[in-house]
Amino acid sequence: MKPRRASWLAARREIRERLRSRAFRISTLVQVLAVIAVAVIASLTGGDGTTEVKVGTIDQVGRQVVRVADETATRADVKIESEPVSSPAEARGRIGDEDLDFAVGEGTLLAADGAPEAAEAILSQASSAVALRHGMERAGISPADSAELLASSDVPVETVAGKSDDSGNGIAFITTLLLYLALIFCGYAVAGGVVEEKATRVVELIINAIKPRQLLAGKVVGIGLMGLGQLVLIVGAGLGTSLLIGSIDLPSATFQTALLALLYFGLGFALYGCAFAVAGSIVSRQEDSSTTTAPVMMVLVAAYIVSISATNDPESTLATVCTLLPPTAPLIVPARAAAGYLPPEQLIASVLLMLACCGLLIWVAGRVYERTVLRMGAPVKLRELIRIFRTG
Amino acid sequence: MEDSGISVRSVSRRYGDKVALDDLTLNVPRGEICGFVGPNGAGKTTAMRIMVGLLAADRGSVLWDGEPIGDTRRRRIGYMPEERGLYPKMRIGDQLAYLGELHGLSPSQAEQRAGEWLERLGLADRLEDNVEVLSLGNQQRVQLAASLVFDPDLLILDEPFSGLDPVGVDLLSDVIREFCEERDVPVIFSSHQLELVERICDSVAIIKDGTLIASGLVSDLEAERAGNVWLLRLADRDDWRPGLDGVTRLEPGTFELEPDLDPQELLRAGQAVGEVIEFRRRVPGLSELFRETIGEER
Numbered sequence: 001m002k003p004r005r006a007s008w009l010a011a012r013r014e015i016r017e018r019l020r021s022r023a024f025r026i027s028t029l030v031q032v033l034a035v036i037a038v039a040v041i042a043s044l045t046g047g048d049g050t051t052e053v054k055v056g057t058i059d060q061v062g063r064q065v066v067r068v069a070d071e072t073a074t075r076a077d078v079k080i081e082s083e084p085v086s087s088p089a090e091a092r093g094r095i096g097d098e099d100l101d102f103a104v105g106e107g108t109l110l111a112a113d114g115a116p117e118a119a120e121a122i123l124s125q126a127s128s129a130v131a132l133r134h135g136m137e138r139a140g141i142s143p144a145d146s147a148e149l150l151a152s153s154d155v156p157v158e159t160v161a162g163k164s165d166d167s168g169n170g171i172a173f174i175t176t177l178l179l180y181l182a183l184i185f186c187g188y189a190v191a192g193g194v195v196e197e198k199a200t201r202v203v204e205l206i207i208n209a210i211k212p213r214q215l216l217a218g219k220v221v222g223i224g225l226m227g228l229g230q231l232v233l234i235v236g237a238g239l240g241t242s243l244l245i246g247s248i249d250l251p252s253a254t255f256q257t258a259l260l261a262l263l264y265f266g267l268g269f270a271l272y273g274c275a276f277a278v279a280g281s282i283v284s285r286q287e288d289s290s291t292t293t294a295p296v297m298m299v300l301v302a303a304y305i306v307s308i309s310a311t312n313d314p315e316s317t318l319a320t321v322c323t324l325l326p327p328t329a330p331l332i333v334p335a336r337a338a339a340g341y342l343p344p345e346q347l348i349a350s351v352l353l354m355l356a357c358c359g360l361l362i363w364v365a366g367r368v369y370e371r372t373v374l375r376m377g378a379p380v381k382l383r384e385l386i387r388i389f390r391t392g
Numbered sequence: 393m394e395d396s397g398i399s400v401r402s403v404s405r406r407y408g409d410k411v412a413l414d415d416l417t418l419n420v421p422r423g424e425i426c427g428f429v430g431p432n433g434a435g436k437t438t439a440m441r442i443m444v445g446l447l448a449a450d451r452g453s454v455l456w457d458g459e460p461i462g463d464t465r466r467r468r469i470g471y472m473p474e475e476r477g478l479y480p481k482m483r484i485g486d487q488l489a490y491l492g493e494l495h496g497l498s499p500s501q502a503e504q505r506a507g508e509w510l511e512r513l514g515l516a517d518r519l520e521d522n523v524e525v526l527s528l529g530n531q532q533r534v535q536l537a538a539s540l541v542f543d544p545d546l547l548i549l550d551e552p553f554s555g556l557d558p559v560g561v562d563l564l565s566d567v568i569r570e571f572c573e574e575r576d577v578p579v580i581f582s583s584h585q586l587e588l589v590e591r592i593c594d595s596v597a598i599i600k601d602g603t604l605i606a607s608g609l610v611s612d613l614e615a616e617r618a619g620n621v622w623l624l625r626l627a628d629r630d631d632w633r634p635g636l637d638g639v640t641r642l643e644p645g646t647f648e649l650e651p652d653l654d655p656q657e658l659l660r661a662g663q664a665v666g667e668v669i670e671f672r673r674r675v676p677g678l679s680e681l682f683r684e685t686i687g688e689e690r
Contacts, residue, residue, distance in 0.1 A: 001494075001496055013482075013490055016486070021481075200477055200478065200479065200480060201475050201476065202477040202478060202479055204473045205471065205473070205477050205491060206494060207446065208444060208466060208467065208471055209467050209491070209495045210494055
């Protein structure tokens with residue numbers, strides 16, 4: 001049998017058994033629902049950034065103020081709803097009843113305590129503009145001239161894109177967390193699967209038919225594909241929900257982040273999956289596996305903590321170093337992309353280093369696995385592992 | 393030494409300081425079932441694991457039809473490990489089909505064979521069940537099916553009957569016997585149930601401390617060891633002693649004669665004192681043979 005077919009058979013078994021497993025289906029569903037819930041909650045609480053205010057117009061001037069304010073308000077994501085009120089007294093009463101946020105007219109601007117400051121600034125500016133126009137009219141300046149004068153006082157605003165964009169930080173955090181969880185789940189699945197095969201001696205039947213490396217490759221690829229599928233579902237559900245609700249402005253880097261997350265899940269899983277496989281292959285019983293998976297977990301947890309802190313400052317030296325180090329790269333690279341700062345040359349260097357490191361680890365894992373997978377009894381000692389490489 | 397079938401040639405293996413196999417030589421030709429017996433720790437499992445290729449020999453070789461067993465031939469060995477090996481949470485039908493495919497069957501072939509073997513082993517209605525919900529006896533049937541599903545050219549079974557009820561033993565031994573005869577493959581199985589070995593095996597290999605101490609066809613071994621021991625029973629006379637030279641009474645009614653002594657003399661002596669209701673040569677069973685050979689070595 002061709003090696004690829006042998007590995008594929010082993011991978012297919014992993015995929016089929018997972019799809020058949022109720023635990024897997026439920027955990028996938030729970031994660032998808034959780035992401036959808038997060039997206040919905042974010043849209044409800046954060047809204048779309050639009051502030052709605054109710055303004056009472058006391059007189060003709062008040063209505064003019066609202067008209068002027070409307071233009072600026074749209075740009076500032078403020079929505080003004082206006083309705084006439086008969087007197088300042090009524091306006092005060094309704095503001096007190098929290099029925100109105102503001103009232104304008106008769107030369108005053110009434111604001112509720114705690115009313116949105118942006119709206120207040122817009123209304124106050126509009127009031128000044130209207131007052132100014134009336135003042136100019138009284139000074140004998142024709143309406144046309146006063147309009148021209150006022151227009152010339154508008155200073156054009158040019159928006160300059162910054163390097164980092166705060167809105168990406170939330171996405172960065174979620175990406176890192178999702179990748180971290182996916183790597184843990186899949187890593188443990190690999191270690192558990194390897195130990196199960198050893199503990200139940202199934203491996204003795206399988207090794208009779210295919211080579212240890214083929215079995216290892218199949219297991220890692222199968223579980224990895226399932227993890228990737230799960231991740232695609234979760235990310236897709238999150239993005240899809242946000243787009244459907246349409247109320248969140250997704251940062252522009254979101255899709256790029258999602259693609260990078262999938263790529264780095266693949267690379268990261270090749271790395272951690274092999275490490276977990278080795279941890280599983282050197283013990284013979286499930287009870288012992290927690291001892292040997294612990295070092296791998298520690299590296300992963302440390303990588304997560306470092307990545308989270310580096311994500312907060314994506315331009316720092318720490319972030320650059322983490323991008324280049326293969327154990328931390330899978331967690332930080334997509335996060336930095338989300339946060340909006342990932343120089344292309346660093347990305348390329350990171351991928352290359354990742355690939356080299358994965359190649360090395362796959363070789364090491366294959367070597368250890370084929371020498372330890374049939375060993376039963378006490379866990380293989382570190383000294384023996386070193387000997388595997390010394391003696392060849 | 394014959395070239396057909398499987399041959400173990402001067403195989404030795406140590407675990408640290410402990411000698412597990414010491415110069416073991418054994419041959420099982422095609423179409424023959426060989427019972428592999430010996431006390432606990434004699435090296436049976438080690439020998440079988442070396443034959444299957446799960447363990448390397450320190451010295452010696454395992455040949456198949458006179459040639460070393462390479463990867464291709466190894467894939468043609470049906471093996472049943474002593475500690476059963478199946479995925480607990482996998483359906484038995486899927487499991488057998490998977491093993492079949494790993495051994496080179498097409499998906500449809502594998503599925504068909506899995507169904508056929510489960511049918512033959514009385515588990516046709518359990519196809520969809522996970523291994524872990526089956527009784528131990530049924531798991532053992534599945535385990536045998538796992539070793540047969542790809543039509544192996546050689547069958548190595550480590551304690552296939554341990555823990556089975558008599559019905560299970562009969563079914564599995566029939567299946568093994570049939571498979572061996574129909575496909576003309578060598579079968580080696582280890583067992584502690586000597587009556588069973590005697591009943592289904594053509595030949596037997598007794599090992600102790602990693603060394604072969606007796607082997608051959610069961611009938612030959614038994615005849616070889618039969619000696620000049622005779623049973624003679626008289627009606628109502630259990631305590632009879634013949635009083636002949638060269639005759640030792642081993643137990644009431646059982647007499648060992650010196651090799652050149654004619655058993656007819658014993659019969660005549662018996663007839664002289666009463667009615668002889670039984671007179672025959674006593675042939676030792678395998679259990680006795682086993683105890684004797686192991687005892688001699690001790």
